[in-house]
Amino acid sequence: MTDVEFVIAGYGVILGGIAAYVALLLRRLRIAREALDRAAGSPPPDAPR
Amino acid sequence: MPQTTIYVAPRLAGTLGTIPPAVATVELARLFGRSAALAGVSLTIEIGRTVGLVGPNGAGKTTLLRLCATAIRPSYGSLAIDGIDAQEHPELIRGRAVYLSHATGHYDDLTALENLRFAATMFGWGEREGDPVVREALETVGLAFVAGARVRTFSAGMRKRLALARVLVARPSLLLLDEPHAALDSDGMALVDRLIGLWHEAGVTVLVASHQADRVASMADATVRLEGGLVAEVSGAGVSQGPVGATARPRVAVVGMDR
Amino acid sequence: MSELRRGLAVAIAIARKDATSELRGRQAAGSTLFFAAIVLLLFGFALGPNAQRLAEAAPGLLWLAIVFGGLLTMARLHQLEAEDGALEQLALYPVDRRAIYAGKALAGAAAMLVLGGLLVPVVAILYTIPLGSAWLPLLAAVVLGAIGFAAVGTAYAGLTVRMRAREVMLPLLMLPIVAPLLLAAVKVTVTALGGDPLGEQGAWLQLLAGFDVIMLVVGAGTYGFLLEE
């Protein structure tokens, strides 16, 4: 692999990783907010884990 | 009958010189994982009372005892022993509230005498002053003849007797006995009854969880029946039950929510 | 002053209790020593038979065997408490949590000292290492290493003894923490056996001592939280 390919791999994984984590975080935040509304709203005895 | 001395923790004067209740709980609850072992108990037990704690398995008897002993921390609600808040100063309650658990907590490779001497040191007895106390306790529970034997060789009944001896070496103001009669022969059960009587005379508050409802009722000033982690019924003198709200309040630590 | 004396009495009582149980426990201490010795034997097969290479690797292998044997030792000393609810009883006694930590750490350090001390001759024999004049720094390394390992081991064994998957959690949590201890101990051993051209042995001993002090202080300070249920 040439130097440039390593640089691309370096930046790609790190910046890509941050982007993936951001996406994961925002998704988890959305799910958590919905779950909280459900849990806080009318808490069925076995609210989702 | 071997001579038995009962040692008691010094009395704590409450505010304005009044004597604080031995046990005071407000909507006390405890969860294990996501199951509510105790859902909300509001009880006040006066000092010196002997109280029977009855109810089916899983009613929360052991959980209530372990909470009072500060073995576990409350999940919700509040608990005070001799006026000391269990969340703020559990270390002040340790030693005053002594817990006799199903698991007798001995070290198998140590002899009965060594186990008890260790307990005496832990309860604050010095080397010299502790020795007679230990020997007398072993005598009382009828284990003097196996003092030098390793606990590994003991039967369940003998282990329970050694645990009773450990309680005799402590200086409690509150005793929390979890089915003290279990695993004991008839003499052992008689021993337990005699000791409870002695503790009662000495002014120690005794909370006994037991399935021997009739046996406990005959000795106790009051009986508390637990069901599904709640107080189902309170009868007798010296114990009163407080209100329990329909919904528990989230803890302060969690409330400061920023959506 | 009496508060300190009482804490000392408690710590000594706990250490003595553990020592008695260890000595009488037929299986415990001996089996760990044999385990570590067998590990050293396997290292020999893995790196041997070139004697020169084994001699070079000996310090590293010694301390790896001590670390792995140490993990078993720390787990065992707290397993002693876990049976029959002894740990809960220990936590209920009206004693200062730092005294309990001190007692358990003392017992742990003693057990590690015995393990390390006995493994040195095993290594000397297996990998034909002339101990000769090197015994003083070696002793210092084993003593400081034992204390440091027990200081961390007592806290983490206390933390993991009631946890699920504790067999994997104790090594997983401990090994990264004791990496500098392993590194320093090996360096002291290398310089003790093979000469110290750069005079770096003193620095490594100081690092070990520093590690011990820090871990003992933070261990004692936090052990109470680890006993909580």
Added chain:
Amino acid sequence: MKSRVLGFVALLAVIAAAIFGLFVVPADLHQGDAQRVMYVHVGSAWLGELSFGLAALAGLGYLWRRDLRFDALAHSAVEVGVLFTAFAIWGGMMWGRPVWGVFWQWEDPRLATTALLLALGIGYLLLRRLSDDPTRRASRAAVVGLIAALDIPIIHFSVIWWRGLHQGPTFIDPAKSLKAAVPMLFVAALLFMLTAFTLTWAWLLIRRYQLARLETRIEEEVRLSRINAARAAATAPGGAVEEPAG
């Protein structure tokens, strides 16, 4: 929302810094283009260590005040810290391989420290997953986080001495050492990426903290519903469960 602005600024900063580092700054005279990876590598390593320091302080806060918000901050800091530490290791390899021919450079004290940091972080996160009671989980995590953070300087010293003290060949042989064409631009690129990464890190931390708080709240609601369900199920006539206070 303040953090939305931060997020936007961070995004722009990272893109700009990347372009600057990749295309604007001239290649290193010795290491060539491979050196460009250094900008993201150094940024990640610094944020990894910063996170663990923050987590230890938050852990101390929990042990002192027993407030689960400290625990949520500690948890968030470690998770984000592990992410950046992993990036730092990846960056170290992507830089090391072209320049020194090896993915893992035992001589490089920073790489060894970062690897141990990653192990400590993963241990912390696993510990949390294996505990179920919130308060006990918080106490255990706080202690582990504290011990880990105290160990980092020791690790740092020991690894540096371990390599530095014996005068073996240093891993940077002169021909391969950094020699920036335009030192000014090199420093600018480094600081630019550092700032961009720090902004990103801050945004990630805030979001992760909010998520942790939401999850704590959900856990609390579920726990409360269990207790309320038990209270509602109290069929015993004598049960002193009052009607809802309203």
